[in-house]
Amino acid sequence: MRRLVRWVLARFFGLVRLLLAQFxxxxxxxxxxxxxxxxxxxxxxxxxxxxxxxxxxxxxxxxxxxxxxxxxxxxxxxxxxxxxxxxxxxxxxxxxxxxxxxxxxxxxxxxxxxxxxxxxxxxxxxxxxxxxxxxxxxxxxxxxxxxxxxxxxxxxxxxxxxxxxxxxxxxxxxxxxxxxxxxxxxxxxxxxxxxxxxxxxxxxxxxxxxxxxxxxxxxxxxxxxxxxxxxxxADLSIDVFDPTGRNLLDPIFTLGVVSLLMATAIALFATIQPQVNDHLEQGATWFGLQFAAFIIAQIVLQTPIGRACDLYGRRPFIVLGMVILVPSTLAQGLVTTSETMFLARLVQGIAGAMVFAPALALAGDLAGEGESGSKLSVLTMAFGFGIAIGPLSSGALISYGFVVPFAFGTVLAAFGAVLVYTQVEETLETTASVPVVGDD
Structure with a gap:
């Protein structure tokens, strides 16, 4: 019994140390x-x-x-x-x-x-x-x-x-x-x-x-x-086109556009509670759980994904996150049960977590000394606009059918995935032999 207690305590404190190490x-x-x-x-x-x-x-x-x-x-x-x-x-x-x-x-x-x-x-x-x-x-x-x-x-x-x-x-x-x-x-x-x-x-x-x-x-x-x-x-202006000529669009501007598209897609759900509840024949409790699922995934995954992108590169996570955002957004317009809506929101939260920290880190890598406020504000500003545009979009589109707002968000997410894949390059010299998505 004593040996079992020691084993349990050792595992518990090991878990505590692991959690503290994350922060x-x-x-x-x-x-x-x-x-x-x-x-x-x-x-x-x-x-x-x-x-x-x-x-x-x-x-x-x-x-x-x-x-x-x-x-x-x-x-x-x-x-x-x-x-x-x-x-x-x-x-x-x-x-x-x-x-x-x-x-x-x-x-x-x-x-x-x-x-x-x-x-x-x-x-x-x-x-x-x-x-x-x-x-x-x-x-x-x-x-x-x-x-x-x-x-x-x-x-x-x-x-x-x-x-x-x-x-x-x-x-x-x-x-x-x-x-x-x-x-x-x-x-x-x-x-x-x-x-x-x-x-x-x-x-x-x-x-x-x-x-x-x-x-x-x-x-x-x-x-x-x-x-x-x-x-x-310093010149703190934001370029729209890539000054190096390697791509069409400047990478920080591209990440700002992607942040806008992503935020709009994830915010569609917030203001159509009556329609969601009627469609799924559920009450307010289920809607609250579905709304919280996105945030729960963010809280759990932000830090480990942030750590991982320091090892394996920023771009793979951003590309994969935007790709996952496509089906998880469309699924919300097609599901027929409360449980599957919860799952779709959870997967959408995973997609968002794969984009948030890596995108900020990549933009931070590109920002020169004394430019962080100007450069990173492009992403935070765009995300804020997306959070405001999303509810307005779903409110206007829901009258055309339950799936329509989510189909709109799906198109935005797909366009964002294409933008990242074609216009953003890796900034980190990876320390692990993991292929970068989209690289030859």
């Missing part, structure tokens, strides 16, 4: 990952809370003839469009100044203030202004955070660093919506000081607190890398 990165990358996880929890809270807030008639005012559902859609979409639109500007400006940390703190400060501002919002117009300011605030965070991770990494571990960063960020993004609905419905809350706050107020306070926690983590634990210098004299 063995620069402490600043790990701290930044935890900070993004904290602000991700609060920010994703609002995806659930804002529609409930509007539907509860807490706010009012001029609607310009729009229905409630359209108002909610505009408020939520405004965040994504402003966030993505401002990312190239903040990324480029952070390259000019060389101050990544300061940009992240500005964004987190803005996020904390705007989360509290919801407590005083009484009109639809005020919600639009607050959500728009949040989008601009997050535009200060995303490109500079990714640039900071890129500069703290080396060519040999860039994929692993990107994987760890994305893993924790997605944990926060996935956890927020799960908790938000419960916190709102469990209100009002009686505080020890004699105050009573509603469930909505509690959610906004928690969102603000998570942003403050993230702010403190960055303030205390993050420093700009010693190699980061202001790059005011």
């Amino acid at each position: 063995a990165v620069d402490r600043r990358v790990l701290a930044l990952a935890f900070a993004r996880m904290a602000d991700g929890i609060g920010n994703s809270f609002l995806i659930i809370v804002i529609p409930l807030y509007v539907a509860d008639d807490v706010v009012g005012g001029v609607t310009f003839g729009l229905g409630e559902a359209m108002i909610i859609g505009i408020i939520l979409s405004l965040f994504g469009f402003l966030n993505s639109s401002f990312q190239p500007l903040t990324g480029r400006f952070s390259d000019r100044t060389g101050k990544r940390k300061q940009f992240i703190l500005v964004g987190l400060g803005g996020l904390a203030i705007t989360n509290l501002a919801y407590l005083f919002a009484e009109t639809y117009a005020s919600l639009l202004v607050i959500r728009g300011l949040q989008g601009i605030s997050v535009a200060f965070i995303i490109p500079t955070s990714v640039a900071l991770v890129n500069e703290l990494a080396t060519t040999g571990d860039r994929g692993g660093n990107m994987g760890v960063y994305n893993t924790f960020r997605l944990v926060g993004f996935g956890a927020g919506p799960v908790a938000a609905g419960g916190i709102v419905s469990a209100g009002p809350y009686s505080l020890p000081v004699g105050w009573t706050i509603s469930g909505f107020d509690a959610a906004f306070y928690i969102a603000a607190i998570t942003a403050v926690i993230s702010y403190l983590l960055v303030t205390v634990l993050i420093t700009d890398p010693e190699s980061t210098e202001a790059n005011a004299a």
Whole structure:
């Protein structure tokens, strides 16, 4: 019995060491990952809370003839469009100044203030202004955070660093919506000081607190890398065509287009819950599981795939991920059971995980010193636009048939796979004798 206990403990601690080894990165990358996880929890809270807030008639005012559902859609979409639109500007400006940390703190400060501002919002117009300011605030965070991770990494571990960063960020993004609905419905809350706050107020306070926690983590634990210098004299423009002449399109621009296509395909599912539930004759619980399947696959696979692309090259993973995205997207329009929809979403999550970290790592390999903010913002901006375009596309196409939005996403994924295969070359000298997909 004692021998069995020792064996079990040895295997347990071996597993713990293995898991810790997966996150063995620069402490600043790990701290930044935890900070993004904290602000991700609060920010994703609002995806659930804002529609409930509007539907509860807490706010009012001029609607310009729009229905409630359209108002909610505009408020939520405004965040994504402003966030993505401002990312190239903040990324480029952070390259000019060389101050990544300061940009992240500005964004987190803005996020904390705007989360509290919801407590005083009484009109639809005020919600639009607050959500728009949040989008601009997050535009200060995303490109500079990714640039900071890129500069703290080396060519040999860039994929692993990107994987760890994305893993924790997605944990926060996935956890927020799960908790938000419960916190709102469990209100009002009686505080020890004699105050009573509603469930909505509690959610906004928690969102603000998570942003403050993230702010403190960055303030205390993050420093700009010693190699980061202001790059005011550099040409930080983004080429559309390949300046070397080897391919038609510039590889970073190509990866941006691919990110846009991929994000649009994976975001088609989000806003057609009633149609999905009717088609599969299922309830909201199954839809929640299917929606979560994509995120679960991302959380589990981001770090190991990031590590693997440091060994075997970036391009094979990106190409294979886009190829897998094709059938997994089409399958969602053809499935007839809840279980197969869950499986299709899970496979789509695997495809996304194979693209995210390797694409950022490849773009980071190509970015010169002091150019990370500008170059990587192309990918983060494009992904943000795709996340905003996807729901709008599925909402417009679903009336033509259940399969149509997913067929549209399938075409986009196939086009993205062709772009990567033909326009992007490997940047890593691989240390293992594994053939690169598409190479002779």
